[in-house]
Amino acid sequence: MPQPILDIRGLTKVYPGGLKALDSVDLEIRKGEIFALLGPNGAGKTTLIGAVCGMVRISSGTINAFGEDLARHWRSARQRIGLVPQELGFDMFDTVERQVGYSRGLFGRAPDASRVEEVLRSLSLWEKRGEEIRKLSGGMKRRVLIAKALAHDPELLFLDEPTAGVDVELRRDMWRQIGALREQGVTVILTTHYIEEAEEMADRVGVIDKGRLLLVDEKDEMMKRLGRTEAHFTLAAQLSELPPALRDYPVTLAEDGRTVCYRGGDGTGKGKAEVAAVATALVQSGIVFTALDQRESSLEDIFVGLVEQQGLAA
Numbered sequence: 001m002p003q004p005i006l007d008i009r010g011l012t013k014v015y016p017g018g019l020k021a022l023d024s025v026d027l028e029i030r031k032g033e034i035f036a037l038l039g040p041n042g043a044g045k046t047t048l049i050g051a052v053c054g055m056v057r058i059s060s061g062t063i064n065a066f067g068e069d070l071a072r073h074w075r076s077a078r079q080r081i082g083l084v085p086q087e088l089g090f091d092m093f094d095t096v097e098r099q100v101g102y103s104r105g106l107f108g109r110a111p112d113a114s115r116v117e118e119v120l121r122s123l124s125l126w127e128k129r130g131e132e133i134r135k136l137s138g139g140m141k142r143r144v145l146i147a148k149a150l151a152h153d154p155e156l157l158f159l160d161e162p163t164a165g166v167d168v169e170l171r172r173d174m175w176r177q178i179g180a181l182r183e184q185g186v187t188v189i190l191t192t193h194y195i196e197e198a199e200e201m202a203d204r205v206g207v208i209d210k211g212r213l214l215l216v217d218e219k220d221e222m223m224k225r226l227g228r229t230e231a232h233f234t235l236a237a238q239l240s241e242l243p244p245a246l247r248d249y250p251v252t253l254a255e256d257g258r259t260v261c262y263r264g265g266d267g268t269g270k271g272k273a274e275v276a277a278v279a280t281a282l283v284q285s286g287i288v289f290t291a292l293d294q295r296e297s298s299l300e301d302i303f304v305g306l307v308e309q310q311g312l313a314a
């Protein structure tokens with residue numbers, strides 16, 4: 001097994017006041033992978049990133065980056081790490097090009113106008129290079145954040161909720177960007193609330209809650225194990241009980257007899273196929289439905305399932 005690019009052991013962070021934001025986290029990140037860290041608000045994702053990027057002073061544990069103890073080789077390691085933070089933080093009156101060039105210098109890299117140009121072009125920011133940042137749209141500002149993080153050519157890139165509050169087009173665009181970075185060999189760790197994002201991008205996924213890393217797995221395995229499909233069939237007429245044809249499916253009838261609810265599947269497409277089969281069975285049983293509302297599980301659902309499992313195991 002090659003040496004991980006990042007090796008976190010027993011990482012604990014207790015904030016002044018006593019809140020334990022990270023609780024003995026062990027995590028190995030492989031070189032070149034895209035790792036998605038999933039968790040609800042306040043789970044500890046930003047704290048974890050902050051610990052690696054030097055914004056959060058850890059209470060105990062060790063962080064090894066690029067094969068060296070981060071505490072002792074802080075400066076050299078930091079130069080190889082990029083961070084796209086959640087919050088927009090830059091001089092709003094500065095121009096795009098100057099801010100990005102400045103970021104490069106901040107991490108000890110020599111000025112390189114052609115590299116800055118390359119980064120700006122790759123993010124469709126070249127046309128806006130002379131623009132003051134405050135005049136850009138929210139989506140463009142986010143791109144500038146990414147450009148800043150890439151300006152010093154990091155080998156390990158953290159993206160803290162890169163797509164929170166951005167529109168679908170920009171989200172897809174960012175996914176493409178992140179894919180391109182992987183092609184270049186950059187290791188990417190992103191945090192997100194959205195399972196679709198992890199599903200689309202990640203090689204591996206970690207789930208964190210209340211500072212504890214509950215699970216780390218290959219994405220495909222995780223989707224198989226925890227993914228769910230939920231579907232609601234709105235019936236044209238009230239039903240008193242489910243027809244026998246639905247006996248073998250994970251369906252329930254709502255109390256008012258007006259909705260058949262399906263909850264099942266495993267993230268491999270089984271759920272969609274079963275919903276189609278349930279629809280056929282309803283029709284064949286002479287039951288008319290006027291609407292079908294179907295969705296794949298959200299992180300919330302997966303998360304609730306995980307916490308329930310943990311609760312049962314405890």
Ligand SMILES: Nc1ncnc2c1ncn2[C@@H]1O[C@H](COP(=O)(O)OP(=O)(O)OP(=O)(O)O)[C@@H](O)[C@H]1O
Nearest residue numbers: 015016019021039040041042043044045046047048
């Ligand atoms: N500087 C701080 N002082 C005290 N408590 C803090 C500080 N920063 C974060 N916390 C607390 O630590 C916990 C973890 O916060 P963190 O920001 O790491 O979570 P997160 O998973 O990134 O959440 P979100 O998805 O909302 O960004 C939260 O309960 C938060 O309130």
